[in-house]
Amino acid sequence: MEGSRRLPDRNGLPAVENVSVVLVEPRNPLNIGAAGRAMANFGFLDMRLVDAYRVAADEARSGPHAEEVLKRSRDFATLSEAIADATLVVGTTSASKRDVHISIQRLEEAAQMIQQHNGRVAILFGSEKFGLSNEHMGYCHSLVRIPTVEDATSMNLGQAVSVTLYELIRRSPQTDLAPAGMLDEFVARLYEALQLAGYVHHDNVIEKLRRLTRRMNLREHDAVMWLGMVRQLLWKLKSEN
Amino acid sequence: MEGSRRLPDRNGLPAVENVSVVLVEPRNPLNIGAAGRAMANFGFLDMRLVDAYRVAADEARSGPHAEEVLKRSRDFATLSEAIADATLVVGTTSASKRDVHISIQRLEEAAQMIQQHNGRVAILFGSEKFGLSNEHMGYCHSLVRIPTVEDATSMNLGQAVSVTLYELIRRSPQTDLAPAGMLDEFVARLYEALQLAGYVHHDNVIEKLRRLTRRMNLREHDAVMWLGMVRQLLWKLKSEN
Structure with a gap:
């Protein structure tokens, strides 16, 4: 957001400055740190924490190996405030049969939609234990599911962030x-x-x-x-x- | 490998029974555990540990949340023994300019090659700190690089495994x-x-x-x-x- 923020050398990867990674109620500093590292790897800059366990957030931010993205991450009390400037809100879920009235897309499809979106995109990741609640999902324009095998759908938070962001940068930008x-x-x-x-x-x-x-x-x-x-x-x- | 091994419900994902994930000299039980969880998520069964720090391997295997794949993981003293039955050996690296005489493929290209291979495929992941050594790379038919931004190439081991395996299962099998x-x-x-x-x-x-x-x-x-x-x-x- 700030004008002084140094943009990373993108190494030929597509631009993703309009994408925010929103961790909703994260509890474990290791997971927050892992998400920040994944963001740094793939060149994402904007991390937002919603109702994070304060100690965990501070620990992740001040750790000796904290990425730039962690240090600059911002806290929000509510999801509503965290996504106020977003024009596309995408929730991630591992469950295939949630009782919500929003269509669930495959990650690949959603990635294409996100790449083609012109305004700010917020991608939501739920807490380690419970994922996104039905209330959180109510804020989403669409839900995305990472394809996993039926009896091991629950992913590690850092890995879910990593796979999702990889899908966003792996293909050349659609200008091609x-x-x-x-x-x-x-x-x-x-x-x-x-x-x-x-x-x-x-x-x-x-x-x-x-x-x-x-x-x-x-x-x-x-x-x-x-x-x-x-x-x-x-x-x-x-x-x- | 064993006839009694229960195959996971693949939920429509392509078969990957011929793929082995080989962790070379892993040192941290959390990383071994994270790699095992990523394998379970995407339905990979065969983990092999090469010269692993014994305490770390045992801790990962016996942890309260250890996945089936961790419990069944096998130890090898040398890389040579771990990949003896593989007919395609693929090394992962984050560096783009290693001094090795093997071509480095993009992850997407390598995934297609791996899917089309009929024999056993071993995918090697180096230690958290040093990655694969030049000696390890000498065993590889090809090297693969996950696309990362230039100033943050070093990935978390569990995340590197997760992204690599995701790329292997995200597309329909090549029989299509x-x-x-x-x-x-x-x-x-x-x-x-x-x-x-x-x-x-x-x-x-x-x-x-x-x-x-x-x-x-x-x-x-x-x-x-x-x-x-x-x-x-x-x-x-x-x-x-």
Whole structure:
């Protein structure tokens, strides 16, 4: 937040300055410290502690190996205050069948949504013992679940933070990806070519093509190549009809 | 390894029974415990300890919350003995510029290679303080690096294990993916069609097509669709020449 904060050398990783890691009611200084270390590893700067056990928070912050991110972490009395500036609030949970009326996303899906969000994103992690309460979840726009095996769903807090943040930085920023307009153009030209070649029998072919094309996850550079090829095929097919 | 070992409910996650997690010279029982918990979360069964500090190993194994995987972990005096049955050995490192003559892969690339390997895979994690030595790395077929920011590369051992194993289970198993033969067929037919349409000017077009096609990461079901489309376009172009 402060202008004086030194930004880490991102080593080619995507920017994540708009993401805050919010630990709700953490009790163990080792876990707070582990979360801070994970944040430092992946270049996240903003840690917020909600109703943290004071001794634990102070111990984590003043420890000999405390990361910059821990020293600068801020305390909030309530979750509401901690996320006041966030326009997207994402809760993490290990349970697959919570009794809440919010859809639970896979971590990968949520990561894409978070990367594409322009305002402040708050990612909430519950206490070591109980996770996020139903009340906490009420503040969330969506819930995310790290995929774990059925009989060992409960993750260590530091590890949950680490895996979640890794998923946020592992892929290149979405600026790499082909814009939707280019994909639509590719689908339209391909559809035209297939019609000329007599391929198109069903009503929903163009929707099918759209889904197939989306699943290619094309980077812009590759999309330009594919589009060029389809245009050439289409030109030839047209010139002969 | 034992026939009596109960396999965890995998909750839809890919099988990883052929993967061993090898901790080389771990010193801290908390870290051994944390690694074991990460393994349990993601359904990995086989932990091997190399020259572990005996007290730490015993403490981790007998702790009140010790996971099944910790209790069944095995001790080896040397790395050589621990990986004797492995046909693929992958070392983890946080440094980007080690003086070793092995290529360093990104975690995502390595995960794909590991998933596609049929024999036993050993993934090595070095000691908390020093990581893997150059001697240890000499046993590795490849090295893998978790992407971290330049000034905070050193990860907590439990978190490094957690992130690495998460990357191995987050994607669907490779049985989903199109076999190489199908991709080759697609590339060959596409090349033929492009030639007929007058697109092909350069020598290395077919190699380019191969790379473009590999980057689509096609599932078999989608590959069948793409192949059908290209065949139809090719048939039409041929019929008019």
